[in-house]
Amino acid sequence: MERGNPHWVLARTPPGGWPVDDDFDWRDAPVPSPRPGQILTRTIYLSLDPYQWGRRRRGVEAPGEVCHGRTVAQVIDSRAAGWREGDYLFNTNGWQTFGLTGEGISTFGYMFPRKLDPAAAPISAAVGVLGMLGLTAYSGLYVQCDSKAGETVVVSAASGGVGQIVGQLAKLRHCRVIGVAGRAEKCDYVVRELGFDACVSHLAPDFPDQLRSACPDGIDVYFENVGGAVFEAVLPLLNPGARVTLCGLASQYGAAEGDIIEAWKSTGAATFARQGVRADQLFVGNFVESHQSRFLAEMAAWIKDGKVRYREDIWEGLGSAPRAFRAMLAGDTFGKTLVQVAPEATA
Ligand SMILES: NC(=O)c1ccc[n+]([C@@H]2O[C@H](COP(=O)([O-])OP(=O)(O)OC[C@H]3O[C@@H](n4cnc5c(N)ncnc54)[C@H](OP(=O)(O)O)[C@@H]3O)[C@@H](O)[C@H]2O)c1
Structure with a gap:
């Protein structure tokens, strides 16, 4: 000992x-x-x-x-x-x-x-992937946003713990998936290795234009992991009836004072109202009792079959x-x- x-x-x-x-x-x-x-x-x-x-x-x-x-x-x-x-x-x-x-x-x-x-x-x-992060991706995308085939899904922090799973789950539902990530190697990874349709770097000076070009049909589902400038670039692209999961605001956790959730909501309020967007905050703990068993069984099978990496x-x-x-x-x-x-x- x-x-x-x-x-x-x-x-x-x-x-x-x-x-x-x-x-x-x-x-x-x-x-x-x-x-x-x-x-x-x-x-x-x-x-x-x-x-x-x-x-x-x-x-x-x-x-x-x-x-x-x-x-x-x-x-x-x-x-x-x-x-x-x-x-x-x-x-x-x-x-x-x-x-x-x-x-x-x-x-x-x-x-x-x-x-x-x-x-x-x-x-x-x-x-x-077989724990809270996987359940976060699953409950946000499948339960809250209920993503559907053919829809355009955008996920930020796309190569991170949650984001990499969100994108693959969206592909399993035959969505068009656009990631947002930092370094070029992260963008390459989610496209080449994980099968995302495209990925845009938020570090690019013309990031908002690149995101617009990657989403010619607008955005139906946005899985929010970071907030800040990425969220501001997403807002004008949200389609009528889009769904947004507010999972996290990683760019804001070191931010100055104030309530970052309230600030995020007020930034999005006018767009959400105009476009009839449903925006839900996600707390994974709310899905443990209702969804964890099913999620664990499904995710274990997807990993075994190589469908989720x-x-x-x-x-x-x-x-x-x-x-x-x-x-x-x-x-x-x-x-x-x-x-x-x-x-x-x-x-
Ligand atoms: N709601 C819930 O119940 C729940 C549960 C679990 C996790 N979460 C949230 O989910 C999010 C992702 O968590 P994770 O564990 O998977 O973390 P992660 O994505 O592995 O790490 C955070 C990433 O955020 C990105 N980032 C940091 N600053 C940024 C900026 N200024 N602009 C754009 N992107 C920035 C970075 O990726 P790049 O290099 O790509 O920029 C960084 O690697 C977090 O916000 C977390 O709090 C919520």
């Missing part, structure tokens, strides 16, 4: 802007012991997600607390029925090497622990978490961003 439990805590409530070194502190602590009803798990993969920065900035996470994060972990000591040493699971250990799961331990609402079968799918997928950007070692987190928010990672905290075969 290891002696320590290295981890990252939030050093301060961030004063604003994007994360910097001073926001995080590297600490050590004894490995906790499970009480009856609990399991001790070793983190294997830590998921880095843009929403984590929103929590920290809003003060949901207090200074001194272990930074929150979804994880894939392995049981190393069990005092809970139904769990054995060596079992893999999805849980929320946060940015730490070991964590307790079970009675009296917060599951962060809908993020309840789930046993994983390593023979069925790569375990890292449980925090990506995914890319991960895996950083080595828990020490890299703040750097990887900053890189993800800045668009410097490529695919779903993860940290590998321990090797997979640790039983």
